[in-house]
Every structure is written in C-alpha cells, then in structure tokens.
Amino acid sequence: MPNAHDVLFRTLADPTRRAIFERLCREGEQTVGALTAQSGVSQPAVSKHLGLLRQAGLVRDRHEGRQTHYSAQLGALSPLIDWTSQMAGFWETRFDDLEDLLKRMDQ
Amino acid sequence: MPNAHDVLFRTLADPTRRAIFERLCREGEQTVGALTAQSGVSQPAVSKHLGLLRQAGLVRDRHEGRQTHYSAQLGALSPLIDWTSQMAGFWETRFDDLEDLLKRMDQ
DNA sequence: GTGATCGATAACCTGATGGCTATTGATTGA
DNA sequence: TCAATCAATAGCCATCAGGTTATCGATCAC
Numbered sequence: 001m002p003n004a005h006d007v008l009f010r011t012l013a014d015p016t017r018r019a020i021f022e023r024l025c026r027e028g029e030q031t032v033g034a035l036t037a038q039s040g041v042s043q044p045a046v047s048k049h050l051g052l053l054r055q056a057g058l059v060r061d062r063h064e065g066r067q068t069h070y071s072a073q074l075g076a077l078s079p080l081i082d083w084t085s086q087m088a089g090f091w092e093t094r095f096d097d098l099e100d101l102l103k104r105m106d107q
Numbered sequence: 108m109p110n111a112h113d114v115l116f117r118t119l120a121d122p123t124r125r126a127i128f129e130r131l132c133r134e135g136e137q138t139v140g141a142l143t144a145q146s147g148v149s150q151p152a153v154s155k156h157l158g159l160l161r162q163a164g165l166v167r168d169r170h171e172g173r174q175t176h177y178s179a180q181l182g183a184l185s186p187l188i189d190w191t192s193q194m195a196g197f198w199e200t201r202f203d204d205l206e207d208l209l210k211r212m213d214q
Numbered sequence: 215g216t217g218a219t220c221g222a223t224a225a226c227c228t229g230a231t232g233g234c235t236a237t238t239g240a241t242t243g244a
Numbered sequence: 245t246c247a248a249t250c251a252a253t254a255g256c257c258a259t260c261a262g263g264t265t266a267t268c269g270a271t272c273a274c
Contacts, residue, residue, distance in 0.1 A: 006122055013120035015113055025197040032251055047252055066241040066250045074198045077191055084184055090132040091181045139221055173220045173271040
C-alpha cells in the first residue's frame with residue numbers, strides 16, 4: 001500500500017516520463033503522437049508512461065476521435081510540495097530547539 | 108549524465124531510503140546502527156542507502172570512533188523545490204496567456 | 215593482545231521496470 | 245467498404261536496483 005509520496009516520487013523518477021510531464025506543463029495539452037515525436041522512444045512506450053502518469057493523477061486524458069489529448073494536472077504536485085515543506089519544517093523545529101537549548105544554557 | 112532532478116527524484120523514490128531520510132530530518136543525526144534498528148532491512152542495505160543519499164547530497168556523514176553519524180542536508184532539496192515551482196510557473200503562464208487571449212477576443 | 219562491535223564492501227540473487235515489436239480496436243477518409 | 249491512422253494492449257527481453265549473507269578493516273573494551 002504505497003502512499004501518495006511513494007507514487008509521486010516513483011512516477012517522476014524516470015527521466016523519460018518526467019520529460020513528458022514537463023512538456024505538458026510547459027506547452028499544455030498534447031496528443032500522444034506529438035509527445036511521441038519528441039520523446040525519443042516508441043509510441044507504446046509513451047502510452048505506458050502516460051498511463052502511469054495518469055494513475056499518479058499527474059495528467060488527465062481527453063478523447064477526441066481517434067486521438068487522445070493529455071494535459072498536466074498541477075494539483076497532483078501538492079503532496080510533493082507538502083512533503084518538502086514538512087521536511088524543511090522538521091529541520092527548523094530542530095534548529096529552534098537547539099536555539100532554545102543554547103538560550104537556556106546561557107542563563 | 109543525469110541532472111540534479113534526476114538524482115533527487117530517483118534517490119527519494121525508494122520508500123526505505125526515503126524513510127531513512129525522513130527520520131534524519133525529524134530526529135536529527137543518527138548512527139547507522141540506530142537507523143538500521145528501525146529500518147526493517149539489514150545493516151548493509153542501510154549502508155547502501157546512506158551511500159546513495161550521500162551521493163545525492165541529501166545527507167552528510169561524520170565519523171566518530173567506529174561509528175558513523177549521518178545527518179540530513181536540507182539544502183539539497185532546493186532543486187526539487189525549484190522544479191515544482193517551475194512547473195507551477197509554466198502552468199500559471201499558460202493560464203495568463205489564456206486570459207490575455209480571452210481578453211483580446213472580448214474587445 | 216585478543217575478542218567483540220560497528221559499518222563498509224563484495225558477491226550474488228530476484229523482481230520490477232523500461233524498452234521493443236507485433237497486434238488490436240476504433241475512427242477517419244477516400 | 246476498405247485502407248490508413250491513432251493509441252492502447254500483449255508479450256517478450258535485458259537491465260538495474262534493492263535485498264540478502266559473508267567478510268573485512270577499524271576501533272574499542274577487557
């Protein structure tokens with residue numbers, strides 16, 4: 001039972017897949033064909049990556065005739081942002097505790 | 108030649124490894140033994156994870172006698188924060204462009 | 215000095231993952 | 245209707261990553 005952080009980190013860890021996501025962020029909605037053209041890998045490979053991105057909630061798809069348009073879902077990055085601020089928060093807390101300790105030692 | 112984002116995402120993608128890093132963030136400096144005790148995997152496995160975390164710049168080590176103390180290096184998370192804000196930025200830019208377009212169409 | 219402990223390294227095994235080709239299903243256009 | 249195009253799926257393969265046990269070097273305690 002992997003949590004949200006697991007899924008996000010694992011999904012974004014692959015360079016090819018992350019490049020696809022970045023492209024969708026930069027340039028907005030794209031068809032599978034367009035994404036394949038720039039990806040350097042085969043169309044099935046791109047489809048697989050898009051499937052994983054979709055599972056992770058990072059993209060959504062829109063069918064239009066025989067083509068599928070994908071777009072980035074920025075909201076899906078929230079857990080990642082939360083995680084990093086949490087880690088930074090722990091660090092600050094420990095720092096504050098240290099300051100408190102030093103202050104108390106000073107008296 | 109993987110870039111900084113690659114290394115960070117890949118390093119943090121593994122749950123065991125990320126748990127070690129989180130623990131170092133929460134509780135500060137820890138010895139390998141202490142980390143192993145809570146990790147659920149063997150000591151060599153933990154050492155390997157710590158090696159990768161160190162390569163990624165996420166932790167530093169301090170030798171004291173025969174034990175090694177590891178601590179989190181929060182600064183190493185910056186590229187990750189930058190990346191997420193950049194992605195969010197792209198999104199906003201596209202949104203602004205859309206607004207501009209609509210505004211121009213409105214006139 | 216000797217035995218015990220700590221952590222890193224070596225060597226190996228296994229499962230997961232990312233890639234490919236081939237194929238299928240669906241839609242479009244001639 | 246039939247050929248062509250688009251994207252998803254199936255099936256396969258090779259690589260890699262994370263795990264293990266065994267071992268080694270170094271430090272400490274006795």
